[in-house]
Structure formats: structure tokens, C-alpha cells
Amino acid sequence: MATYWIVGVSGGPDSMALLDQLRVEKRSLVVVHVNYHQRDSAQRDQDLVERYCQQYQIPCVVFDGSNLGEGNFQDLARRFRYQAFREVYVAYDAGRLVLGHHLDDQYETILFELLSQRKPDYLGMRKYSRIQKMLVYRPLLETSKEELIDYCHQHNIEYGIDESNLDRTYTRNQIRQVLKDFSQEDKQLLLSYRRHYGRIRKQQNKEVQKFLKTQSSRMNLQAYQLLEDRIRPLVLRAFFKDHQIDTHEMSFRFFKDLDDKIKRGSHFDQMIDENLMLRLEYGYIFMVGTTRASYEYVLEKVQYFETKYFKVQATGPSNCALTLYESDFPITIRSPKPEDEIYMRFGHKKVSRFFIDRKIGKQERQLWPVVENARKEVIFVTNLGCDINHYSTKPSLYVVK
The missing domain is CATH 1.20.59 (Chorismate Mutase Domain, subunit A)
Structure with a gap:
């Protein structure tokens, strides 16, 4: 069975040309279109994408991005779009996500990253990259937008023009306007600097x-x-x-x-x-x-066993030794709680204080073995020892971390 390629298609000439080229190559495709309903022509673009997919029997998944919340629209839209791609990518167990970014987009991205001082690992866009655990493929990075428009005209492919690209509210559109004044030599300098970078x-x-x-x-x-x-x-x-x-x-x-x-x-x-x-x-x-780990083991009698958190043994280091009495059972070996205290020979001690004194990290503390008796008293902490009432030269068991 052929591996599916997910194609992001907005309805513009670049993504429509890409879709047609991939179809001609006989790829197994699934189209994803996001309609943000932000402009009058948004439904027009959705309709033309769906018509093309129906004509060639290509699965088309449309997402409604009309309620993105408050904030930077471009940023919110991008996040929503990639979440949509990811959802379909996983559902179809896809091999790659194919996007229609072209040479003019590459110029814009390079200039944007230089002006914003983002200092990315890679200046501009790569032909292959990974985003949200998806293999992203951009086959048109050496093809200009003008060439893609010509392709659509030559092959009678319907497309829409996004009038919001002229809105200078967005930084990307401002950069697009600046690039119109760049000569071909200027643009080549951008690519040369990209290689140097x-x-x-x-x-x-x-x-x-x-x-x-x-x-x-x-x-x-x-x-x-x-x-x-x-x-x-x-x-x-x-x-x-x-x-x-x-x-x-x-x-x-x-x-x-x-x-x-x-x-x-x-x-x-x-x-x-x-x-x-x-x-x-x-x-x-x-x-x-960020998830707090915890565990709890209840023992009705002395028994020896091993877990991924601790071992209960017949022998061991002296600071792991515990003497138990019949009245202590059932005992509970568990992870610590913030309120835990133990009554030592030198007085009461907060178990959390022991962790700090021994410089035991927060992550390790979460899984440190503590023993509680039937009266809910903490009677033992591994490597600290037992309370004043449970110390003897003949321990019942050893709780070893």
C-alpha cells in the first residue's frame, strides 16, 4: 500500500500548482485546507480546492479556523494550521507533509529572520525538515511564484488570489513589499548570505x-x-x-x-x-x-521483594535497617508527602528538610521510600534511618533505594 502524502492547499496558485504536480506524479494524496473566514474570498478558495479534489477523487479534509481566540492572528493561524496537518498526518499514518513554499517565500523568510534577529539553526527554509514530528517536504523552493502562476494558466488550473497579502498590518506583507524593490542581484545576495550563514x-x-x-x-x-x-x-x-x-x-x-x-x-x-x-x-x-510520580505498597507482614523504586531485603546498610513490631502492621512503603515528619533521637525532623540537607534533587525526592505504620506515623526514611521507637540491633528488614 502506497504511503500517503498530506498536502497543505490554500487555494492559491502555489499550492494548487503543487497539488497538480503531485497528482500527475501519481502520489497517494490527502489534501488539508484551513478556512479562517477572515476575508470575503475565503469560501471561494475552499470551494475551488474541494472541486479539484472531487474531480480527481483526492480525499480533502477542511478545518474551520474561524475561532482562534485573541492574539496575533498570523501566529494563531499558523499554530492551528500545523495542528490540523498533524491531526490528519497521524490519522493517515502519512510519510510526509508537502507544502507549497516557493522561491519568493524563501527570500521573505531569509529577510524576515535577519531583521528579527531570530538566529535560527538554518536561515530560511529547508527542502526537508521536521515540525511536530512530521517530515515536512518543500519541493518548490527553487521555483518562483511567477513560474507557478504560469503553470496554473498552462494547465488550466483554477486558483484564488489572497487579497490579504496586500495588508501591510502583517510584518510578512511589509517584507513582501520591500522585496519588490530588490533587484535579482539583491535577491541572489540573500541566497549567498544564507550559504555563508x-x-x-x-x-x-x-x-x-x-x-x-x-x-x-x-x-x-x-x-x-x-x-x-x-x-x-x-x-x-x-x-x-x-x-x-x-x-x-x-x-x-x-x-x-x-x-x-x-x-x-x-x-x-x-x-x-x-x-x-x-x-x-x-x-x-x-x-x-511535570507530572508528580507516586507509589504505595501495603505489607501485612515482613516479606522481601523488589520494585523499580526500592528493594526490601534481609540484609543491607545500617541506614536502611528497620525493626518492626506486630502493632505496626499493616505497614505502607510509599513516596513522600509534603507534611511528612519523623521523630528521631534528636527530635522531630521534616522529611523535606532531610532531602535539602542531603542535596537530593526534587525529581529524586518524589520517589524516595518512606515507611508508615498502621497509626499513619512515618517510622522510617531510606538512608536517614528509623524513628526513635524502631531502632534495634536486630532489624526486621532493610528498605534500600
Whole structure:
């Protein structure tokens, strides 16, 4: 069975020419069209895309993007569009997402990124890239818009012109107007600079990868701080990518601000998305999940077993030893709670204080074994020991992390 290609089709000459070329190549296609209902001609474009797909029996999925909420419309529209692409991409188990970006779009993107000082990994658009775990393919990057319009006329392909492209409210349209005054030589200079930028980035990326190879899933703060200013934000971007984080929407300024925060050396958590955060703690920089992990095992009697969090053994280190009495059962071996306290020989101690004193990281604390007796008293914490009433030279068991 042929692999489906998802094609983003707006109804303009570029995407309609792309769709026709792919159809002629006999690709297995699924078209995605997003109607934002922002202009009078929006329904016209949807209709012509649907007519073409009906004529050639190509599946067409239309998304209604009329309620995007408040904020920057271009940004919201782009996010919605890629979410739509992703939904269909997954549903059809697609091999790639094909987009109609052309040579004129490439000029605009290069100039936009230079003016905005985004400093991306790659200046402009690549023929192949990955966005939201989709393989994105842009086959028209060396073809001008004029050539695509000519193609549509030659092959009698209906298309629509988006009149909002003339609206100078949007930065992209302002850049489009500026480029009209560029000579062909000026545009070639943009492409030449793009190649020069790529060579510099390639060398910098070698330095980045050389550093990251010396680190594990956690970066050593001191080693990171010794890197040159120009390299550190690039290391952060690569570190994010190594953790399967899509950095496409993250600007250089974002990584520079994060670098400034890390340089101060104070503990902090930085939310990355709803599932992940970056943490600086006890001299290391690392990623952690935002979901709090917990566990609970109830024992009616002494028994020896192993879990992914701890082991209950007949022997072990002295600070893992616990003596139990019949009145303690059933005991519960569980993850810590914020209110946990234990009564030691030197007085009551908050379990959280023990973690801080031992410099145990927040992520590791969540899974640290605590033993509670039938009266809901914390009687033992691994590596701290047991409370004043459960210490003896003949322990019942050892709870080892």
C-alpha cells in the first residue's frame, strides 16, 4: 500500500500548482485546507480546492479556523494550521507533509529572520525538515511564484488570489513589499548570505556536539558556564532537541534569556510545555516531567521483594535497617508527602528538610521510600534511618533505594 502524502492547499496558485504536480506524479494524496473566514474570498478558495479534489477523487479534509481566540492572528493561524496537518498526518499514518513554499517565500523568510534577529539553526527554509514530528517536504523552493502562476494558466488550473497579502498590518506583507524593490542581484545576495550563514552554523554545531558528547542527560553547570557566550544558547537549543522538544517556534532570544538565567546559578524550574520543564539544581541542568510520580505498597507482614523504586531485603546498610513490631502492621512503603515528619533521637525532623540537607534533587525526592505504620506515623526514611521507637540491633528488614 502506497504511503500517503498530506498536502497543505490554500487555494492559491502555489499550492494548487503543487497539488497538480503531485497528482500527475501519481502520489497517494490527502489534501488539508484551513478556512479562517477572515476575508470575503475565503469560501471561494475552499470551494475551488474541494472541486479539484472531487474531480480527481483526492480525499480533502477542511478545518474551520474561524475561532482562534485573541492574539496575533498570523501566529494563531499558523499554530492551528500545523495542528490540523498533524491531526490528519497521524490519522493517515502519512510519510510526509508537502507544502507549497516557493522561491519568493524563501527570500521573505531569509529577510524576515535577519531583521528579527531570530538566529535560527538554518536561515530560511529547508527542502526537508521536521515540525511536530512530521517530515515536512518543500519541493518548490527553487521555483518562483511567477513560474507557478504560469503553470496554473498552462494547465488550466483554477486558483484564488489572497487579497490579504496586500495588508501591510502583517510584518510578512511589509517584507513582501520591500522585496519588490530588490533587484535579482539583491535577491541572489540573500541566497549567498544564507550559504555563508550555513557554513558558520555548521562549525558552531560541531562545537555544540563536541560539548554535549561530554555530558549525559544532565549538563554540568560549571562546564556549561565555561562555554563561550555565542555557543551557550546554541547548546541549549541542541539540548532541547536531544530531548525530542520541537524548537521550531523558539526564538534565539528565548534561549538567550534562558542562558542568562542559568548563568546566575540559582535553582529554578522553567516550564517548557505542559509535560516538561527545565530544572537547574545542585549544579546540574536537566529536563524533568511535570507530572508528580507516586507509589504505595501495603505489607501485612515482613516479606522481601523488589520494585523499580526500592528493594526490601534481609540484609543491607545500617541506614536502611528497620525493626518492626506486630502493632505496626499493616505497614505502607510509599513516596513522600509534603507534611511528612519523623521523630528521631534528636527530635522531630521534616522529611523535606532531610532531602535539602542531603542535596537530593526534587525529581529524586518524589520517589524516595518512606515507611508508615498502621497509626499513619512515618517510622522510617531510606538512608536517614528509623524513628526513635524502631531502632534495634536486630532489624526486621532493610528498605534500600
